Amino acid sequence: MILxxxxxxxxxxxxxxxxxxxxxxxxxxxLIGNFVILAILYITLGAEFLGLAQILVYAGAVMVxxxxxxxxxxxxxxxxxxxxxxxxxxxxxxxxxxxxxxxxLWGTLGAVLTPTAAPPHFGSLAFLGRxxxxxxxxxxxxxxxxxxxxxxxxxxxxxxER
Amino acid sequence: xxxxxxxLAAAALILAAFVLGTAAFLVWFERKLLGxxxxxxxxxxxxxxxxxQPVADILKLTVKEDILPEHADRPLFRLAPLxxxxxxxxxxxxxxxxPGLVSADLNIGLLWILAVSTVSVLALIAAxxxxxxxxxxxxxxRAAAQMISYEVPLVLSLIGVVLxxxxxxxxxxxxxxxxxxxxxxxVLGFIVYLIAATAESNRSPFDLPEGESELVxxxxxxxxxxxxxxxxxxxxxxxxxxxAIATLAFLGGWSGPFLPPVxxxxxxxxxxxxxxxxxxxxxxxxxxDQLLSFGWKVLLPLSLVNIFLVGLFRFI
Amino acid sequence: xxxAALLPAEILAGTALAVLLADLFLPHRDKAYLGLLxxxxxxxxxxxxxxQLAAGLHASxxxxxxxxxxxxxxxxxxxxxxxxxxxxxSLPYLERWGRDDGEFYALLLMAVLGAMMMVASRNFLEIYxxxxxxxxxxxxxxxxxxxxxxxxxAALKYYLQxxxxxxxxxxxxxxxxxLSGSLDLSVVGARSAxxxxxxxxVLVAGGFALKIAAVPFHMWAPDTYQGAPAPxxxxxxxxxxxxxxxVLARVLxxxxxxxxxxxxxxxxxxxxxxxxLGNLAALGQRNVRRMLAYSSIAQGGYVLIALxxxxxxxxxxxxxxLAVYVFMNVGAFSVLSFLAGPTGGEELADLDGLAERxxxxxxxxxxxxxxxxxxxxTAGLMGKLYLxxxxxxxxxxWLALWGVVFTVVSYFYYFRVLRHLFWxxxxxxxxxxAASVPAGLALGAATLATVxxxxxxxxxxxxxxxxxxxxx
Numbered sequence: 004m005i006l007x008x009x010x011x012x013x014x015x016x017x018x019x020x021x022x023x024x025x026x027x028x029x030x031x032x033x034l035i036g037n038f039v040i041l042a043i044l045y046i047t048l049g050a051e052f053l054g055l056a057q058i059l060v061y062a063g064a065v066m067v068x069x070x071x072x073x074x075x076x077x078x079x080x081x082x083x084x085x086x087x088x089x090x091x092x093x094x095x096x097x098x099x100x101x102x103x104x105x106x107x108l109w110g111t112l113g114a115v116l117t118p119t120a121a122p123p124h125f126g127s128l129a130f131l132g133r134x135x136x137x138x139x140x141x142x143x144x145x146x147x148x149x150x151x152x153x154x155x156x157x158x159x160x161x162x163x164e165r
Numbered sequence: 166x167x168x169x170x171x172x173l174a175a176a177a178l179i180l181a182a183f184v185l186g187t188a189a190f191l192v193w194f195e196r197k198l199l200g201x202x203x204x205x206x207x208x209x210x211x212x213x214x215x216x217x218q219p220v221a222d223i224l225k226l227t228v229k230e231d232i233l234p235e236h237a238d239r240p241l242f243r244l245a246p247l248x249x250x251x252x253x254x255x256x257x258x259x260x261x262x263x264p265g266l267v268s269a270d271l272n273i274g275l276l277w278i279l280a281v282s283t284v285s286v287l288a289l290i291a292a293x294x295x296x297x298x299x300x301x302x303x304x305x306x307r308a309a310a311q312m313i314s315y316e317v318p319l320v321l322s323l324i325g326v327v328l329x330x331x332x333x334x335x336x337x338x339x340x341x342x343x344x345x346x347x348x349x350x351x352v353l354g355f356i357v358y359l360i361a362a363t364a365e366s367n368r369s370p371f372d373l374p375e376g377e378s379e380l381v382x383x384x385x386x387x388x389x390x391x392x393x394x395x396x397x398x399x400x401x402x403x404x405x406x407x408x409a410i411a412t413l414a415f416l417g418g419w420s421g422p423f424l425p426p427v428x429x430x431x432x433x434x435x436x437x438x439x440x441x442x443x444x445x446x447x448x449x450x451x452x453x454d455q456l457l458s459f460g461w462k463v464l465l466p467l468s469l470v471n472i473f474l475v476g477l478f479r480f481i
Numbered sequence: 482x483x484x485a486a487l488l489p490a491e492i493l494a495g496t497a498l499a500v501l502l503a504d505l506f507l508p509h510r511d512k513a514y515l516g517l518l519x520x521x522x523x524x525x526x527x528x529x530x531x532x533q534l535a536a537g538l539h540a541s542x543x544x545x546x547x548x549x550x551x552x553x554x555x556x557x558x559x560x561x562x563x564x565x566x567x568x569x570x571s572l573p574y575l576e577r578w579g580r581d582d583g584e585f586y587a588l589l590l591m592a593v594l595g596a597m598m599m600v601a602s603r604n605f606l607e608i609y610x611x612x613x614x615x616x617x618x619x620x621x622x623x624x625x626x627x628x629x630x631x632x633x634x635a636a637l638k639y640y641l642q643x644x645x646x647x648x649x650x651x652x653x654x655x656x657x658x659x660l661s662g663s664l665d666l667s668v669v670g671a672r673s674a675x676x677x678x679x680x681x682x683v684l685v686a687g688g689f690a691l692k693i694a695a696v697p698f699h700m701w702a703p704d705t706y707q708g709a710p711a712p713x714x715x716x717x718x719x720x721x722x723x724x725x726x727x728v729l730a731r732v733l734x735x736x737x738x739x740x741x742x743x744x745x746x747x748x749x750x751x752x753x754x755x756x757x758l759g760n761l762a763a764l765g766q767r768n769v770r771r772m773l774a775y776s777s778i779a780q781g782g783y784v785l786i787a788l789x790x791x792x793x794x795x796x797x798x799x800x801x802x803l804a805v806y807v808f809m810n811v812g813a814f815s816v817l818s819f820l821a822g823p824t825g826g827e828e829l830a831d832l833d834g835l836a837e838r839x840x841x842x843x844x845x846x847x848x849x850x851x852x853x854x855x856x857x858x859t860a861g862l863m864g865k866l867y868l869x870x871x872x873x874x875x876x877x878x879w880l881a882l883w884g885v886v887f888t889v890v891s892y893f894y895y896f897r898v899l900r901h902l903f904w905x906x907x908x909x910x911x912x913x914x915a916a917s918v919p920a921g922l923a924l925g926a927a928t929l930a931t932v933x934x935x936x937x938x939x940x941x942x943x944x945x946x947x948x949x950x951x952x953x
Binding site for chain 1: 494497501542543544546547582584587588591592594595598604606607610611613614617618620621624625627633636656660662674675676677678679680681683
């Protein structure tokens, strides 16, 4: 419980810094920090595979691509400044944020929780594999199509014109 | 309660000493071997056969000035060498040197090594970016492109092994090869793994991120002193790791007749390391576009074919 | 496990893959065959689904993750029908733009596959994955004419807001999962009482509302409908919208019947706002496609009345409306797609005197617009009548009145187009390219259906009512 508190706090700190920092590379690195904490949270909950997959896929692959693109596009330049055209959006954004936070707080504080015990070995690799290839086989296959569509879509959007 | 933590701490200390010693030894090993292959003696002044040369190098590096480039991103510049080394060290934690000779026997050990070691790529990009130098940046970008491209065939080639062994626990994988090394039925996977692992650890002929003739020294151009030593350490740790995984996953791990398991493990690992150094002495560096298209168009399909074959044989 | 029940989806998936593969090997001048192959796959899937619907199939697959009931089949038929019409129109359109590549057909087929899976899911995981398949394919389709910056803008705006909606949906789903320990629709609702359940429901509804382009989530629609390839805009405004509505209705009616009070009020407000904003904003548009986009927001508002009222009659009326809406809206966008070349040509002034230049096209467009406006002898009128009637019956007379008022407002902009069509003076300009056979077929079918269902609405309404049987 204490461990969870520390990790949760750290994850929050990373998330806040990620949004607050002006430097895109730092922002990406804070996000990675957040992902790593999240992975540790998964592991403390007994889902080791999920935690490591999170690191492998997000910290190791997705964020590397992020950093790659950031470094590629903005090497040496500082983060963009907020122009005057966007100034009026700031109060609106704050209002929307406060509203969402209020809604979530209202929801969380008034929540009626009925904890149910997780099935044995929940989160283990064997459990996950079995769930993916039996119960959720169909969504799993659809995910394959989803990735294919994303792949084709990206090629369509970025390829050179003949 | 205190017992497991104590054990872990002791294991960590021993591992740290081992990693340092191995890296130092590997530096000597490589220089000596390259020297022999190029018909020259190699280091031979400090200690017997030049064996203490790395010690002298380490001493030299620690007393050297730690230079921070102007307009560098200071916190990131300082953090990057650690980000490179810590994952490499963390990966050693699950490495079994013999039956039971392992700091933490995770049931997903192989995945742990793969996951943790990917974090190093971030360090290379961060180092390249934070240095505020075009050579370093180009080196970091190349490292990212290369490591992402070769990560995929690397992982896929190991999936064949995992499929055949039915576990991600390294001990189980070794046990599953009691009768036949996986390198024999999965020769395709083994070849893909060796190539991809060489590329993952940025070794020649895939050492583009630090190609001297074009990028000075790549991502660590601006680094000096101890911080440089950390990158060095990380690189040699990965060479050892790559060879160790090849041993565990394809060459039957520590199993072998007569000699004690640890010796077998080290002998096999060093044989693989010898092969990797041999490659460096023999092959010229390839171009970045060749490197990427080779990774995606040749290695990736081959590793998929390997998985398919393994699955097919297991199914039958 | 009943794989035969999934045959239409399997045909579709197989066709998509075949098109992608064949695209590699076909020389460029033969790409039109890919379109025909896709059309054949769609037609086969449509035939299969319609047969299942006629047979009253009710199959639960994979432990209830996937449910092929008449409700799902009804919407699958709608989506497949819309896609077939869109495909027919796309053939000459893409050819004119020089972009008749296989990827377009493959992406369209995959989008349809996503929509088909979506409406037949009873599990949040499957709903999410299928919806993402529909979304991702749609983003790429919207940006398919990328050399045109407006197409890129269409894709980017849709993508950014779509991702936000997906995040909201996922957040809501994760809350529901945390509350109930399940992703099954029939289990989730029962265990998600309390305020957190309400928050989760709002988030989930927001995720679907984007696809319907209901008011707080409508911002992408005008830019995307205007910039995307016209057939894609037609697809997004009909098939995609219908699928999202189907899922929303299923989630609300099967998982949360207990919480009816709150969400009914919520959707009453959303429906009212959509009608008002869509119709008022459409008044000021000079670009016809943009006008149709706002009109589509308003039409979404009419349909959402059904969720506010939440009686079987109302939902059946919405099913009827969505079905006929496919014909009239795909039809309207299609006519525009014939007129517009790469140089634009979708302004009101461009329609001047179309009745003299292309009488058939002008007549078809007139039929679609009259139907969208809801005039007698068209399917649009019957749809609106049923909806408003159900609203009055269900105690939402004010919503019906609101709808009638804004329907009258909508006459202004629909009839303005008609004025340009029939009474505008034709400027001397090169004649629009002749419509091809598949496009002509699609347009003819759409026109015929719009009138037919206006005169004989009963069979379709009966089918809609029947399709609801299993839902309640």
